[in-house]
Amino acid sequence: MASIASLRGQACKSILILIVVLLIPMLLSACDGDPQAQQQATSQKSQLDSLIVHARNSGVPNAMLQPIVSQEQEISSTSKPFTIFDQPITDYYNNIAKRYQMLSIEVGSLETKVTQQFDYQAYLDIQDLEKALAERESQGFVEAKTFADQLAQDQSLLARAHYPKEYLQISYSARRSTEALQLMGPAYDNLQALQQVTQQLQASHLDTAALAQEEADDLALFRQANKPEDFEYLLDQTNAQLQQATVLSTQAIPYVGAYVGALKLQQFSADIDQAAKYELDVTTFRQRLQADQEALTGAKADEYSKILAQIDQDIASLQIPMIRAKANYILKQFKHEVQAWGKRHQYWDDYIGRAYPLDYEYDKQGIGSDLDDMVKSAQTMDDYQAAITLISNDLLHLKAMEQDSGDGTPWDHPHRTDLSLMKYYHLDGKNGGSVIVISLVEQTLRFYQNGRLVRSSLITTGQYDRPSPPGEWNVFLRQHPTEFKSSEPKGSAFWYPPTKIEYAMEYHDGGYFLHDSWWRADYGAGTNFPHYDSGGDETFAGNGSHGCVNMAPDDAKWLYNHTAYGTTVIIY
Numbered sequence: 001m002a003s004i005a006s007l008r009g010q011a012c013k014s015i016l017i018l019i020v021v022l023l024i025p026m027l028l029s030a031c032d033g034d035p036q037a038q039q040q041a042t043s044q045k046s047q048l049d050s051l052i053v054h055a056r057n058s059g060v061p062n063a064m065l066q067p068i069v070s071q072e073q074e075i076s077s078t079s080k081p082f083t084i085f086d087q088p089i090t091d092y093y094n095n096i097a098k099r100y101q102m103l104s105i106e107v108g109s110l111e112t113k114v115t116q117q118f119d120y121q122a123y124l125d126i127q128d129l130e131k132a133l134a135e136r137e138s139q140g141f142v143e144a145k146t147f148a149d150q151l152a153q154d155q156s157l158l159a160r161a162h163y164p165k166e167y168l169q170i171s172y173s174a175r176r177s178t179e180a181l182q183l184m185g186p187a188y189d190n191l192q193a194l195q196q197v198t199q200q201l202q203a204s205h206l207d208t209a210a211l212a213q214e215e216a217d218d219l220a221l222f223r224q225a226n227k228p229e230d231f232e233y234l235l236d237q238t239n240a241q242l243q244q245a246t247v248l249s250t251q252a253i254p255y256v257g258a259y260v261g262a263l264k265l266q267q268f269s270a271d272i273d274q275a276a277k278y279e280l281d282v283t284t285f286r287q288r289l290q291a292d293q294e295a296l297t298g299a300k301a302d303e304y305s306k307i308l309a310q311i312d313q314d315i316a317s318l319q320i321p322m323i324r325a326k327a328n329y330i331l332k333q334f335k336h337e338v339q340a341w342g343k344r345h346q347y348w349d350d351y352i353g354r355a356y357p358l359d360y361e362y363d364k365q366g367i368g369s370d371l372d373d374m375v376k377s378a379q380t381m382d383d384y385q386a387a388i389t390l391i392s393n394d395l396l397h398l399k400a401m402e403q404d405s406g407d408g409t410p411w412d413h414p415h416r417t418d419l420s421l422m423k424y425y426h427l428d429g430k431n432g433g434s435v436i437v438i439s440l441v442e443q444t445l446r447f448y449q450n451g452r453l454v455r456s457s458l459i460t461t462g463q464y465d466r467p468s469p470p471g472e473w474n475v476f477l478r479q480h481p482t483e484f485k486s487s488e489p490k491g492s493a494f495w496y497p498p499t500k501i502e503y504a505m506e507y508h509d510g511g512y513f514l515h516d517s518w519w520r521a522d523y524g525a526g527t528n529f530p531h532y533d534s535g536g537d538e539t540f541a542g543n544g545s546h547g548c549v550n551m552a553p554d555d556a557k558w559l560y561n562h563t564a565y566g567t568t569v570i571i572y
Contacts (some may be wrong), residue, residue: 018081037093038480044100048072051107059165062112068103068110075099111164116565119158120476123566125174126154132181134426141184146226151176176228183231190238191218194520197245214241247305258428261296264311265289271318280325288314301426323384327375330388334371334395338362341402351530351541358405358441361467362398370469396424397470397572401441404572410455411444411524418446421570425472427451434563436514438549438571440470443525445514445549448561454562457555461545463530466494468571469508475567480560487511494546502553503560507569514549514569516556523552 052072055065080092129151136144154174161167198211218241221234248259255553268289276282299307342357349356362368371394374387400417409415418437422428427435428451438459445457462468479526481502488495503517520527521535522542533542551559 007197012030034090034093037090037097039096041093041100043074044097044104045060045366048100048104048107051104051111055107055111056443057120058111058115058163059109064110064114065107068106071103072100075103095561103538111200112364114164115162115167116477118164118171118476119161119505119565122158122161122167122170122174123474124173125178126151126158129154129178129181136184138180138471139185141188143184143223147177147181150226165308172318179228179233183228183235184225187222187225187231187234187238188356190235190242191215191222194238194242194245195216197242211241211245217315221389246300246308257299257301257308257350257371258296261292261299261304261308261311264308264365265292265296266317267473268292268315268318270313271315275322276324277331278322278325280321284320285314288317319381320384323381323388324378327378327384327387327391330395331371334362334391334398335368337395338368340462341398341502345405347526349531351528351532356464356529359398359401359441360464361462361470362394363403365465366467367394367469367471393472394470397421400572401439401470404439405441406436411439411442411458412446414446414448414453415439417572418448418570419451421472421572422448423450425568425570427568427570434567436563436567437571438468438567440468440528440571441525443523445551445559447562455558457551457559459555460517460520460523460544462547463528466544468545468549469512470548470571471508472570473571475505475507475514475563475565475569477504478560478563478565479504479506484515496546503556505560505563505567510547512547512549514551514556514559516553517545517550518553520552523550 049072052065052069075096077445078096079488081088083089129147133144133147133151136147150173154170154177157166157170161170194211194215198208198215200503201208201211218234218238221230221237225231225234243329272282272285272289275285292307292314295303295307295310312325338359342359342363345358346355347358348354357363360366364372371387371391373386374390378384378387400421404415404417407417417439419428421437422432422435427433430450432448432451435447437448438461439446440461443459443461445459446453447455447457462492479501480506481500483494484494484499484501484504486495486497501513501515502518504513506513520533520542521530521537522533528544531542535542
């Protein structure tokens with residue numbers, strides 16, 4: 001009996017072993033899930049890797065790609081669930097395939113966005129080069145031809161460029177050429193100053209052979225210079241030569257020191273008078289001027305260098321306070337003009353029974369606050385000069401609005417203010433290109449091609465509390481179609497639900513677009529204020545936009561199809 005039981009036990013063990021052997025392949029097979037789902041996940045990852053490599057090779061910065069790469073690594077590090085059932089594992093592979101696919105779409109969108117941004121920046125850098133070149137050519141610098149050739153080359157490259165790295169190279173080239181042109185002026189001034197000192201020494205029958213040779217060498221370097229480093233080297237060299245020549249001249253010829261000092265004091269006095277006109281307290285600077293005049297009077301030959309250096313220091317100490325005072329002075333004038341004209345020219349709104357100044361876009365809720373911030377944050381001469389230039393341009397646009405408000409020319413005809421502003425920005429004539437001109441007081445848009453009016457549209461711009469910014473801008477983002485989402489929290493007076501937009505062209509950072517507004521029925525004068533909109537019943541309220549330029553769908557479609565990245569937008 002015992003042997004029979006033992007045989008039966010062995011038989012049971014053998015059966016169990018056989019069952020386990022048979023089940024293991026089945027379990028292993030089940031742990032793999034659907035092979036097609038696994039293959040799809042592998043394929044999507046491979047495609048994502050290829051897109052990332054392509055984006056990186058095309059010039060998308062690694063820092064911008066890193067979040068996507070990190071997400072991919074996170075997905076890759078996940079493990080499939082341990083189960084004997086197919087479906088959870090199949091779902092796992094399907095899920096990571098979708099996540100890889102979404103990241104692939106994100107890479108494509110990022111590459112497109114970066115390409116558009118770098119394209120627009122290259123366009124702006126070439127514009128800066130054009131302006132710098134035009135200034136030097138107007139001053140008669142024959143050496144500017146080198147940069148004209150470089151400009152033509154950059155423009156040609158821009159027309160053929162497709163990838164971010166190509167636009168980056170164009171921007172780099174254009175910026176270097178612009179910097180070199182900016183340094184050309186100071187370098188030339190040094191050459192002229194050195195020449196004047198040499199002539200003074202020659203007139204006194206001193207040996208100037210060495211100085212004359214230095215001048216010839218410097219001039220040769222100036223004519224060959226085509227990079228910022230070339231002009232920086234020349235500036236350093238001529239500054240040292242000029243200092244040495246000035247010391248020599250003031251020691252050898254005392255009256256030269258007195259003459260140079262008198263010229264410097266004359267400049268210092270003129271600067272002080274100018275600063276006083278800008279309402280700067282110049283008491284301290286007048287005291288320094290008097291001290292410099294006394295020191296110069298009767299100075300000995302070996303004292304001129306020290307006195308001239310002190311005068312230079314005093315002149316330099318006035319420059320920042322003077323330009324700061326100038327910036328604040330013209331800002332004050334600008335604000336006064338906005339307030340004074342706005343009080344005299346108002347729009348009476350029957351809908352809510354109140355008056356609005358017609359130039360509210362220029363007031364504190366509009367660009368006025370931007371100008372305040374720019375002046376307050378300025379620190380360097382360049383900062384203040386940039387603020388002064390912007391205030392001057394905004395004042396020009398304000399004056400254009402004032403003039404246009406009394407112009408009886410039909411809205412769909414060319415207006416003198418349009419043409420004047422296009423001329424100011426060198427956008428008129430046969431080479432003017434495409435220009436969108438928007439009159440805030442008329443609520444109209446006029447599209448010009450090479451100085452000729454092509455199409456006009458009635459529009460609606462930003463409401464009183466969300467004005468559209470006046471100025472000269474450029475289209476830097478185009479979307480068709482897209483969806484706008486409110487940046488305001490729900491419950492805010494300016495919140496709106498996600499809204500489908502067919503044609504959108506962004507012209508100012510912060511989400512300022514020209515776009516279709518299918519929900520509007522009325523456009524034109526007064527629609528930027530609260531009003532009845534004929535698209536609804538008598539209680540249906542209309543108002544201006546949140547800062548965008550709203551257009552009828554057909555007008556927006558036409559404009560989108562007839563413009564491109566970089567198209568100029570002038571708003572006044």
